[in-house]
Amino acid sequence: MEYTVQKLASLAGISTRTLRYYDEIGILKPARINSSGYRIYGQAEVDRLQQILFYRELGVSLDQIKEIVTDPSFDGAAALMEHRQKLLEKREQLDLLIANVEKTIAMTEGRFKMSNKEKFEGFKKKMIDENEKKYGKEVRAKYGDDVVNQSNAKVMNMSEEQYQEVTALAEEIKTILAAAMKTGNPAGELAQKAADLHKRWLTYYWKDYSKEAHAGLAQMYVDDERFKAYYDKDQPGTAEFLRDAIEIYTGIKK
Template sequence: MEYTVNKLARISGVSGRTLRYYDQIGLLKPARINSSGYRIYGQKEVDLLQQILFYRELEVSLEDIMELIHQPGFNQKEALENHYEQLKQKRARLDTIMATVEKTIASIEGGVSMEDNEKFEGFKEKLIEDNEKKYGKEIREKYGEETINESNAKLRGMSQEDYDAMTLLGDEIMMLLEKAYETGDPGSEESQKLAAKHKEWLMYSWPNYSKEAHAGLAEMYVADERFTAYYDKVVKGGTKFLRDAIIIYLGME
């Protein structure tokens, strides 16, 4: 099937202007332009628009969507499976907000008292989601940049799967650091999970792991400003916090 702008607009629920804008910024170009300058969209464009709308539903910026779908390694099925998980999260957030509404009603009616921070449950979760989105982008950017590193790693004899697992772990550590830092306690459960992950991560790149070397590295992190800058990027004071968590994890002092 072939569509002109407004026909595609009608079946998809977006406006004609939106489609022209997407053309303008290069997000979704028509299959061809006919003799009188009309935009003509084909099957491929319909499917791409669907993908775009899924991402938009998840509040991904058009710029990010562009990077994502135009990547050479873009896997449609994988993306869809990802959408599903994200949508599930979004629905869970809605459920939390609905529960908050119910509780607020109850507090008005029955005098059930409510703490101030309880009143915003569900809204705060959005912050966390947004953060993960931010990291999501960083991960993608890194995957782009690190294609070089990737081949280096391969050369060093690491299997592709191991390498993937390692970079994934690295990103996970950054997220964990932020969450752990919020607890304010390097001995907290989150913080110890962070330290454990850090050990796991190290074991990928180090030939022989030892507690002493791990602790030494942690101290080095704090001393060397290149590392400080790296880990403090996520939260300021993050490097010191990570060191403290590791020291406690290793049971050293």
């Protein structure tokens, strides 16, 4: 039995375009081409097409199918196992997506609240990404992956209130630190207040607080140009001043 494109196409329930495409990418070439240039398929091609469609229905890519059907020694079972794994991962992702969408829908008591939530979620993620981009390598090298990951996890688990607290705290530190700078005394009341607030700020990010780590971070503010630039932006010398205040606060001098 011989088939032209359309005969084979309707037999297999696919389009002629698909057959021509399969010819083009070389996964199913016609048995021969007749004198008018028509593609003529035989029984062998029907069988092969059957196989191709079988794998296609399983969601295997044509590239993979090509390997399966062209290389007779190819381990189809292994390929299927692998494919199964991919499908399972895909389903997990889908489940996550669905859960998120449902959560979002549930949270939509009026558009406003959701919009805030969106921004909030985004900002938390943004903050972490930003930090990772900027300081990720050094900080991870210094404190270890676990510490950083736990810190990031802590941020992601913050409630909106906590998040607002921590940002407010950062603002307060900046303000008080600026005032303390004017006194010039890192042991003074204002500077020590700033150091104390800085400790509270830190506990939002760190799982464990220790005076040593706190003092170490203060020193890093001075050593690392980017941290230093951040603190010195308004008043040069602020980074050093903060470090001095924290060293006095913790009683640890490096």
